[in-house]
Amino acid sequence: MQRSQLAVAVPLLPGKPVHVDFDGGDLSSDAGLLPLALADQQLRLTERLAGAIEDQRDAGKVVHSVEDQIRERVFLIAQGYADANDANSLRSDPVLKLAVGKEPSDGPLAGQSTLSRFENAVTQRDLTRCGAVLLELFLERCAQAGAPQRIVLDFDPFEDPAHGSQQGVLFNGYYDAHCYLPLYLCGSIDGGRQYVLGALLRHGRAAATDGARGLLKVVVDVLRARYPQVQIIVRGDAGFGVARMIWTCRRLQVDFCFGLRRNERLDALSERVQLRAALGYTLRRRRGAQKEPYRAYGEFTYQARSWKQPERVVNKTEVTTGPGCPKLNPRFMTASLRREEGWTPRRLHRFYCGRGNPENRIKEYTLDLEADRLSCHSFLANQFRLVLHAAAYALYQAVQDVLAAVAPKTEWATAQVGTIRERLFKVAARVTERCRVVRVQLPSSFGWQPLWRKLLGALAPAGG
Numbered sequence: 001m002q003r004s005q006l007a008v009a010v011p012l013l014p015g016k017p018v019h020v021d022f023d024g025g026d027l028s029s030d031a032g033l034l035p036l037a038l039a040d041q042q043l044r045l046t047e048r049l050a051g052a053i054e055d056q057r058d059a060g061k062v063v064h065s066v067e068d069q070i071r072e073r074v075f076l077i078a079q080g081y082a083d084a085n086d087a088n089s090l091r092s093d094p095v096l097k098l099a100v101g102k103e104p105s106d107g108p109l110a111g112q113s114t115l116s117r118f119e120n121a122v123t124q125r126d127l128t129r130c131g132a133v134l135l136e137l138f139l140e141r142c143a144q145a146g147a148p149q150r151i152v153l154d155f156d157p158f159e160d161p162a163h164g165s166q167q168g169v170l171f172n173g174y175y176d177a178h179c180y181l182p183l184y185l186c187g188s189i190d191g192g193r194q195y196v197l198g199a200l201l202r203h204g205r206a207a208a209t210d211g212a213r214g215l216l217k218v219v220v221d222v223l224r225a226r227y228p229q230v231q232i233i234v235r236g237d238a239g240f241g242v243a244r245m246i247w248t249c250r251r252l253q254v255d256f257c258f259g260l261r262r263n264e265r266l267d268a269l270s271e272r273v274q275l276r277a278a279l280g281y282t283l284r285r286r287r288g289a290q291k292e293p294y295r296a297y298g299e300f301t302y303q304a305r306s307w308k309q310p311e312r313v314v315n316k317t318e319v320t321t322g323p324g325c326p327k328l329n330p331r332f333m334t335a336s337l338r339r340e341e342g343w344t345p346r347r348l349h350r351f352y353c354g355r356g357n358p359e360n361r362i363k364e365y366t367l368d369l370e371a372d373r374l375s376c377h378s379f380l381a382n383q384f385r386l387v388l389h390a391a392a393y394a395l396y397q398a399v400q401d402v403l404a405a406v407a408p409k410t411e412w413a414t415a416q417v418g419t420i421r422e423r424l425f426k427v428a429a430r431v432t433e434r435c436r437v438v439r440v441q442l443p444s445s446f447g448w449q450p451l452w453r454k455l456l457g458a459l460a461p462a463g464g
Helices: 033-043 045-051 065-078 086-090 096-099 113-119 124-144 214-225 244-252 264-269 271-286 343-354 356-368 381-406 417-423 451-461
Strands: 008-009 018-022 148-155 170-172 177-180 183-189 194-200 233-236 253-258 294-302 311-322 328-335 429-433 439-440
Touching: 018 356, 033 045, 033 096, 033 244, 033 294, 033 381, 033 417, 033 451, 045 177, 045 194, 045 233, 045 381, 065 086, 065 096, 065 113, 065 381, 065 429, 086 113, 113 381, 124 183, 124 194, 124 214, 124 381, 148 194, 148 214, 148 356, 148 439, 183 214, 183 356, 194 356, 194 381, 214 233, 233 244, 244 451, 253 343, 264 271, 264 294, 264 311, 264 328, 271 294, 271 311, 271 328, 294 343, 311 343, 328 343, 356 417, 381 417, 381 451
Parallel strands: 148 233, 233 253
Antiparallel strands: 008 018, 148 183, 170 177, 183 194, 253 328, 294 311, 311 328, 429 439
């Protein structure tokens, strides 16, 4: 091995110099790519995504296959390298090569220019087939749970600020930014973990329901074909509590639970509940209990002018304490779920508040995996990036399932993507390649050795 030309002495110890050079051999700082690659082998996710994309290149001139490029891109995103530019620095990383399915001695993986051309060559048909792959992955998780009794679909838009002239970027006054407004969809099975189903890219002034109805129809049709008797509940904030979305749910014969924006008519219909909340707070205050907020629940029938029929509306009014005078805070939601089936106003409100979990999933998707890094000019290319980030998230969710099984009742059972990556997967490894074996050595001082052994054992195929 050729000696490094750069060696620096740093004065860290009083009686002994510390020399720094680059003669350590084939090392990687991303050994966590190994369990992610094993998760990908189990799900066959990148393989199926590659099969969904039509390769229109001249086969005789192809160096990097579609599958290799998808794997490289997804694994880089998973380890925190969201920009295609990062591939130029990491294309020779030995662990990344292993994850993609190459030997460390093979040539470099695709660079930024190749990956950028790949992203911009994807068509609308390719994207439709990629969306079907993510939906099929969710169906497989339903099958693992047996015959699911209830599936909850959560819609939520999120702001994706843009800093260039990307197609579809518009100024949104509410967010005070030039942005996209992608629509995120996740689903939970019988009250379990919420899995990513996909994300739909939309222009910067899209209404909450733009694209949601068409996406919902596709998902419901597929779920009904596989599980005709399953109860499907669609959940969303007040942006979805509008006539078009309610009618779509009625037409598709699925249940719904949407927030409603406060108005004078809703305040009038909930007047008794608000008075009861104010009275209960006053009585509690007289007894000396002033710190806890007081909540009162009620329900009534309401039909907005644009609605086709009256709907059930639940009101939760809370009197909160704080600086100054107590504050009356009424909230409203409409739902097709009936009291006769056990959906009392209190239970319905608690179910609606479960929207906080999908919002945490969006944070993992956008913050931990940087799904808001949509810097391509083409709208379709940016939609493809959302798919790639969703695939990276799906791999992490598979890892999260395994961690919950091998390390129950520990912090790892509920660890989020950022925690898993920074504390468990960002670890150095030395890679040594021989004629018949490739050896990957992690630090002897690594503190999570038992957990890693369990994780690899659960992800590796039997007999591997």
